[in-house]
Amino acid sequence: MNEERVSQMALGTLVEPGSRELGVLVRSVGAQEALARVIGGFGISAQLAGAVQARLRSAGVLDAADPGAQVAEQMAEQAERSGARIVTAADTEWPQALDELVRASREGNVLRRDTDPPMCVWLRGPxxxxxxxxxxxxxxxxxxxxxxxxxxxSEFAFGLAERGWTVVSGGALGVDVTAHRGALVAGGPTVAVLPCGIERAYPAANAAVLEQIGADGLLLTEWAPGTMPHKTRFLTRNRVIAAATRGTVVIEAGSRSGARNTLGYARLLQRAAMVVPGPINSAMSVGCHLELRQPGTVLVTRVEEIIEEVGAVGELADPIQGAGRPEDVLDPLQARILDAVRPRRAMAAEQIAATAGVSGRDARRALPLLEELGFVVSGVDGYRLRREPRGPVDEEDR
Amino acid sequence: MNEERVSQMALGTLVEPGSRELGVLVRSVGAQEALARVIGGFGISAQLAGAVQARLRSAGVLDAADPGAQVAEQMAEQAERSGARIVTAADTEWPQALDELVRASREGNVLRRDTDPPMCVWLRGPxxxxxxxxxxxxxxxxxxxxxxxxxxxSEFAFGLAERGWTVVSGGALGVDVTAHRGALVAGGPTVAVLPCGIERAYPAANAAVLEQIGADGLLLTEWAPGTMPHKTRFLTRNRVIAAATRGTVVIEAGSRSGARNTLGYARLLQRAAMVVPGPINSAMSVGCHLELRQPGTVLVTRVEEIIEEVGAVGELADPIQGAGRPEDVLDPLQARILDAVRPRRAMAAEQIAATAGVSGRDARRALPLLEELGFVVSGVDGYRLRREPRGPVDEEDR
Known part of the structure; x- marks a missing residue:
């Protein structure tokens, strides 16, 4: 086995994912030397050394001749047992987007300290x-x-999948599972990024969907089989969801929602940060609106608007337009004259001119044209509207 | 009567409000000379001259010795009959904010050509x-x-009025009348800017509210009694709503709503442009969301957020916060260790350390403190959580 790859695997299990100290070390001396140092406990912080010791002891390899190789071997066995494969940065399948998490660490502590890229991920799916x-x-x-x-x-995930976009989410209850389901129904690829071991059907209520994702899409996690989901792991996991994709859409979120954390990573990584608004009296939209009041967040209401943010140049959403109206063909002066014509009472051109605030000449010139266009009819008493208008007082018209 | 004032009044009736040509003329030669020119038809466009002739004829003063004075006299009589007063820029009561409409004209034709300040307004109210x-x-x-x-x-208007803010709207059905009513109920001042003569109870369904506004607040219009509301007048009127106030809030708006036009003027005049979001599947929020996708528009969900935009420096909205949690007192390392403690199964400090990915020393140091703080309890087998947690898997927690 490739030594670099083995070291990346072992580091992924011996050190809790996201560790900046480990990331800096690996980038400076390589995974193999980094593994030797964290196992030997030299050139690293006492905190990291102690944590690795606890894991080595727990894995029963503390006194092995090559603890790193043994950990990697255990992992390969676990992967086989749980129908998963392990992918590291040494593999061609590794998505470079994840490496951009280095940027999240480097750009200050605005979110969390430990936001480094994963050392390896566990995958199940075709x-x-x-x-x-x-x-x-x-x-x-x-x-x-x-x-x-x-x-x-459901609508957004279905629409994205239908247009060939992969829907990534966290496999949780609520928005996550609904999005995964929407993509599956459209026959599109979907990836669930889990906060726990890949063999866990977590949460239990989503077991069937997670099973289907493992069969048709991808289950992904940074944690070895047996790892429980913990609060801090949700937050650590969120950085992968944000980094792996071209943008994050938040559908509903309470004021303390973890989805806001994912969106924060998206913004930090210069991915599109998109939010769906909702009623202001819905607690489940409070977090969405707080995010929409931040600069750099885009309000989205349609799948096309999402694709406009994440797609290639030119994948623009069609503008929303009202139905075209016959009046749209008139110039402002003609529209003003037409406005002054009454539906029932016929008026002379002069009267219409005075009402509209235009000259008699302009009115006398415009009215025959308006008649020709079918807006007004003339009689001995002057002009009146041809049809009952939708209302001369329709404020909704622009 | 002050000659300048009389001329402003007459111009307000002889020329349809908003005329840029008239505005430029008045600013260059004064209202008195401008009135002489528009009546005499010299130094102005044929279009404006013709329009004024039509109005003079309609008023029956075409052959009067001093048509302008006669028009102003008629206006004074009309005002008296309809319980109104006329205010021009020559009066101390004139709000300077309206004069900033000159800016809307000058900054290009982005909205409409004729957006000049009113020559005079008709008012009814105390x-x-x-x-x-x-x-x-x-x-x-x-x-x-x-x-x-x-x-x-209703909520926003009531809240604004309660905090001493005047609610301005257009007296129309829907949002307008609901806002006026909310302000009246709070005992606050409210101003209805009408698109027609002040004596008209338009729309008829709002007659009682308009009556009450005329008694307790202010009815305001640029048009003489007898003037009908027309489509173009709604748009002309909207510029006054935007200019008169420190900001405009759009509550609900279809894609072609006139409220979007008012918001456009607010933006152009560098007033606060505020929009309330809603469900993306509501046609009545489509216009709101289109506006919120424009730069320079602020999403608002609470009265405090409106006042933050329009109020003095320091009138800031309190941040929305979730309830404080005991865990908020912990540092990240302590929180991570607490995460690893199970509710039912007691675990040794070493085991907890391995699970959390921290050193045994860190766990042994933190756990007694977590016990002292009431988060965990210790026994012969090790540590477990003291209380049933809200769930170690509560993704809503940040």
Whole structure:
């Protein structure tokens, strides 16, 4: 086995993912030398050394001749048992987008300290990871969604999958599972990034969907089989969701939602940070609106608007337009004259001119044209509107 | 009577409001000379000259010795008959904010050509116009509102009035009248800017509210009694709503809503342009979301956020915060160790360290402190969580 790859695998299990200290070390001396140092406990902090010792002891390899190789061997066995494969930066399948997490660490402590790229990931599913993530969007949000949030998550995921985009989410209740399901229904690829061991059907209620994702899409995690989901692991996992995709869409989110954390990473990594608004009296949209009040966040209401943010140049959403109206063909002066014509009472051109605030000459010139266009009819008493208008007082018209 | 004032009045009736040609002329030669020119038809466009002739004829003063004075006299009589007063730029009550409309004209034709300040306004009500508008916000939106839009318009107007802000709107059905009512209920001042003569109870369904505004607040219009509301007049009127106030809030708006036009003027005049979001599947929020996708528009969800935009420096909204949690007192290392402690199964400090990915020393140091703080309890087998946690897997926690 490739030594670099083995070292990356072992480091992925011996050190809790995201460690900046480890990331800096690996980038400076390589994974093999880094592994030797963290096992030997030299040139690293006492905190990291102690943590690695605890893991080595727990794995029962503390006194082995080559503890790193043994850990990697255990991992390979675990992978085989759980129908998974392990991918590291040494593999061609590794998505370079994940390495951009170095940037999240480097740009100050605005989110968390330990945001380094994963050392390795565990995968289950038929897709190649780099290909699955090539055109991908994360769709995330609250677990306790409303009917509205469920509707939007389902519509967006279906629409994205239908247009060839991979839907990435966290496999959780609420927005996550609804998005995964929407993509599966459209027959599109979907990736669930888990906060725990790949063999865990977590949460249990989503077991069937997770099973299907493992069969048709990809299950992905940084943690070895047996690892429990913990609060801090959710936050660590979120950085992968943001980094792996071209943009993150938050559907519904309470004020303390973890989805806001994912969006923060997206913004930090210069991915598109997109948010769906909702009613201001819905607790499940409070977090969305807080994010939309931040600079750099884009409000999205349609799949086309999402693709406009994450797609190639020129993948622009069609503008929303009202139906065209006959009046749209008139110039401002003609429109003003038409405005002054009454539906029932016929008026002379002079009267219409005075009402509209235009000259008699302009009115006498415009009215025959308006008649020709079918807007007005003339009689002995003057002009009146041809049809009952939608209302001369329709303020909705622009 | 002051000659300048009389001329401003006559020009306000002889020329349809907003005329840029007239505005430029008045600013260059004064209202008196401008009146002489528009009546005499010299030094002005044939279009303007013809329009004024039509109005003079309609007023029956075409052959009078001093048509301008006669028009002003007629206006004074009309005002008296309709319980109104006329205010021009020559009066101390004139709000200087309206004169900033010159800027809307000057900055290109992005909205409409004829956006000049009014020559005069007709008022009915007990308030001084300048004082009423000193701290004011316009609240506008669709006529065909949903229950959601009605709720928000009412809450916002009530809240603004309660905090001493004048609510300005257009007296129309839907958001407008709901906002006026909200302000009246709070006992606060409200101003209705009408698109027609001041004596008209337009729309008829709002007659009682308009009556009450005329008694307790202010009815305001640029048009003489007898003037009908027309489509182009709604748009002309909207510039006054935007200019008169420190900011405009759009509550609900279809894609072609006139409220978007008002918001455009607010933006152009560098007033606060504020929009309330809604469900993306509501047609009455489509216009709101289109505006929120424009730069320079602020999403607002609370009265405090509106006041933050339009109020003095330091009138900041309190941040929305989740309830404080005991865990908030822990540092990241302690939080990570606590995460690894199980509710039912007691674990040794070493085991907890391996799970959390920290050193045994860190775990042994932190666990007694976590016990002292009441998070964990210790026994012969090690540590377990003291209370049933909200869930170690609560993704909503940040």
């Amino acid at each position: 897709l190649r990871l780099d290909e699955a993530l090539e055109r991908s969007v994360s769709v995330v949000g609250a677990r306790a969604i409303t009917g509205y949030g469920g509707y939007v998550a | 308030l001084r116009l300048d004082e009423a508008l000193e701290r004011s916000v316009s609240v506008v939106g669709a006529r065909a509102i949903t229950g959601y839009g009605g709720y928000v318009a």
